[in-house]
Amino acid sequence: MNAILVLILAALALIVGYGWYARRIDRNIIQPDPKKATPAKMYMDGVDFIPANRNVLFGYQFKSIAALGPILGPIIAVQWGWLPALLWILLGTFFIGWVQDYSSIIMGVREEGQTFGALSYRFISPRARGILLAFLYVYLLMIMGAFGIQVGFNLLTNPAVPLGVIIVTLAGLLAGQMTYKWKQDIILTTVVTVVVALIGIWLGTLPAVKNIFGAIYGLQVVEGKTISPTLFLQVTRAGFIGSLLVAIFCYLGAVLPIWRWAQPINYVAFWIVLLGVLGGILGLLIGHPGMGDFPAVTSFMAAAGPLWPMLFVTIACGAISGWHSLVGTSGTARQLEKETDALPVGGGAMFLEMIFATIAFLTATVAFGSFKGYQDAGGPAAPAAVFSKGLSAFLNQWGLDRVFGQGFGTAYGAVFLTLMALTIMHLCVRFMRVASAEALGDRFPALRNVHVGSIVALVLTLFLIWIVPFLQIWGVFGAANQLMASLALLLITLWLMSRAKNYQWTFWPFVFMLVTTVGALLWSAYSALFVKLPKATNWQGIVAQVTIGVLALLLVVLAVILVVDGVGAMRRYRMEVAKAASQ
Amino acid sequence: MKCRRILVQAGRRLGHVARTVRAILYGMTLYEWARELYKAREEVERLFTIIVFGDLLGIPLLTPYYTLRLLPYAVPRIESWRRSMLRERDLTDLLDQEIG
Numbered sequence: 001m002n003a004i005l006v007l008i009l010a011a012l013a014l015i016v017g018y019g020w021y022a023r024r025i026d027r028n029i030i031q032p033d034p035k036k037a038t039p040a041k042m043y044m045d046g047v048d049f050i051p052a053n054r055n056v057l058f059g060y061q062f063k064s065i066a067a068l069g070p071i072l073g074p075i076i077a078v079q080w081g082w083l084p085a086l087l088w089i090l091l092g093t094f095f096i097g098w099v100q101d102y103s104s105i106i107m108g109v110r111e112e113g114q115t116f117g118a119l120s121y122r123f124i125s126p127r128a129r130g131i132l133l134a135f136l137y138v139y140l141l142m143i144m145g146a147f148g149i150q151v152g153f154n155l156l157t158n159p160a161v162p163l164g165v166i167i168v169t170l171a172g173l174l175a176g177q178m179t180y181k182w183k184q185d186i187i188l189t190t191v192v193t194v195v196v197a198l199i200g201i202w203l204g205t206l207p208a209v210k211n212i213f214g215a216i217y218g219l220q221v222v223e224g225k226t227i228s229p230t231l232f233l234q235v236t237r238a239g240f241i242g243s244l245l246v247a248i249f250c251y252l253g254a255v256l257p258i259w260r261w262a263q264p265i266n267y268v269a270f271w272i273v274l275l276g277v278l279g280g281i282l283g284l285l286i287g288h289p290g291m292g293d294f295p296a297v298t299s300f301m302a303a304a305g306p307l308w309p310m311l312f313v314t315i316a317c318g319a320i321s322g323w324h325s326l327v328g329t330s331g332t333a334r335q336l337e338k339e340t341d342a343l344p345v346g347g348g349a350m351f352l353e354m355i356f357a358t359i360a361f362l363t364a365t366v367a368f369g370s371f372k373g374y375q376d377a378g379g380p381a382a383p384a385a386v387f388s389k390g391l392s393a394f395l396n397q398w399g400l401d402r403v404f405g406q407g408f409g410t411a412y413g414a415v416f417l418t419l420m421a422l423t424i425m426h427l428c429v430r431f432m433r434v435a436s437a438e439a440l441g442d443r444f445p446a447l448r449n450v451h452v453g454s455i456v457a458l459v460l461t462l463f464l465i466w467i468v469p470f471l472q473i474w475g476v477f478g479a480a481n482q483l484m485a486s487l488a489l490l491l492i493t494l495w496l497m498s499r500a501k502n503y504q505w506t507f508w509p510f511v512f513m514l515v516t517t518v519g520a521l522l523w524s525a526y527s528a529l530f531v532k533l534p535k536a537t538n539w540q541g542i543v544a545q546v547t548i549g550v551l552a553l554l555l556v557v558l559a560v561i562l563v564v565d566g567v568g569a570m571r572r573y574r575m576e577v578a579k580a581a582s583q
Numbered sequence: 584m585k586c587r588r589i590l591v592q593a594g595r596r597l598g599h600v601a602r603t604v605r606a607i608l609y610g611m612t613l614y615e616w617a618r619e620l621y622k623a624r625e626e627v628e629r630l631f632t633i634i635v636f637g638d639l640l641g642i643p644l645l646t647p648y649y650t651l652r653l654l655p656y657a658v659p660r661i662e663s664w665r666r667s668m669l670r671e672r673d674l675t676d677l678l679d680q681e682i683g
Contacts, residue, residue, distance in 0.1 A: 043666060044663075045625075045663040045666065045667055046621060046625070046663070047618070047621045047622055047625045048667075048676075050618075052610075052614070053606055055603050055606035055607050055610065056606045056607070056609055056610035056614055057610060058607055058610060059606065059607035059608060059609065059610020059611040059612075059614065060610040060611070060614050060615060061610075062607075062610075062611065063610070063611040063612075063615070114671075115672075115673060115675040115676050115678075116675045116678075117673040117674065117675035117676075118671055118673060118675075129673065132675070133673075133674055133675075136674070136675075186613065257623065258619050259616070259619045259620055259623055263615065263616040263619050264616070266615075266616075267612055267613070267616060270611060270612055271612075274611075323678075326675055326678040327678060329675070330675055330676055330677070330678045331678070431674075431677060431678070434674065434677060435674055438674060
């Protein structure tokens, strides 16, 4: 299979999915009215409720949903072979992904811009809101653990990467300074800070700089392999320093005002990511490599578990993500100028994310041209390393290595991914801090303190990074995410039922997502508590398996409560509709 | 003549594409940044309104003389302030950021 053929398939899914299926649903079932006043117009306050141009909102929605999930998910999922991963990215988006994103926005618009929590309370049951918050906290914790392992143990441990990340962070602070204090034009600010960031990434690849970080990490070459000494458990000195750097960055992001730290750094990081994506696509089109001997299907059972249900939760945001419905209702639905904008903004952004996930899929499959190459680059346990090497292979197609040296592409890919992860993680810590203060602040007043709340979240994160294996964290992360998607699809189905509209197009995706996700959680719990726990030889293994097993079972219990409440609500709405029809 | 018309049409389309790309890039970058700044300003303005109209919430913070002096500045935003104060909120209100 050739890269161009994969891209053509993705384009076909986009054209048929968006151009035919999505438009049909929009026109025949939702029937948006461009003249109807949206919450953005009715409740305009210039902050939360503010009508925005369709194209601006499309950019905002895409930026809000396209993070690290659609990159790492497909790379981990190709362990089952390229065919099932590609099929789920395309078909999952076609039948479920856009459905959830689009309909949660339109539901938010029609229900006066209420948030997902308030809508769950109203349409499902009062405790559904509490369940949603529990999903959210587990989800954020798993994000912190999974991304933290990739950044702390796989990306920052490369001595060519830390300086680049530090200089990009400083360039972000410079962008803030130039904008707020020196009142500089944004184009000048952008050019200066992006150039500084690019120079910083290049400086990081110089042998002298690599030697300095190599000495700090205590790197030694033993039998042809570069290793760092182990400090405790299985944490090397490089991994320890890398994870501490992650914690420091997130701490600053969580306690400083968002406009002072997070936004300007996100801004500069965005350009680094955009340049990387454009350069990668250009290299892909120039080189159009094939998959070589990469198998279509490896085996039903892989390192992360059985193909069904684990592949579906592994790809996560690449096909469908519960997070999108939260962003859609809390953010986008309150800024929509016209109801007719919901499809291009919500559906269009999700189909573009499908293309993004397909490109990430290609970095794992065609960039190396073989399954062995994929495994040598890091395999499913180190998807961030696979991506940075794969992106480097694409960038080198148009001669980046000839200009900036052999290691520049890999370092660029690693900095790109580190920035994407860190700019998400500091927002996660922010949210976890607020969540713990709200939930436990009365019982433990210290948690209301921003520093205490952030440190608690970071201690939990470091615990996961140092103790629990990555693939197990990713499995629970994906399941928590997909459970939120199930909740969103259930909510949308109930909303459609209450409005006496056709709900089959959301009900069956809900059933599929729920069964698959509960199956994945049961598998994760069984594998942790009955397969891996008896084999654990030290306390670290025992704690890791018990943590994963308990979290997975907790999510299963919450999902069961949700189904019970959901079925009760469905019965209620069906009776109401039947009663209204008989009158 | 025909050639010129085609060129003008092509120019218009290019201009439209450029404007669209610009708007999308703005949405991806500065739009969120600008919203955060609006939110920061709104917090200060909310504080100002509470100080002026603390009586409405049962918290007399300012003597009526100063409340009356400041009234013309606060009146235009009373309606949105009232709606904002009465709006039901929960943690999912905070989730319009990219996480995931």
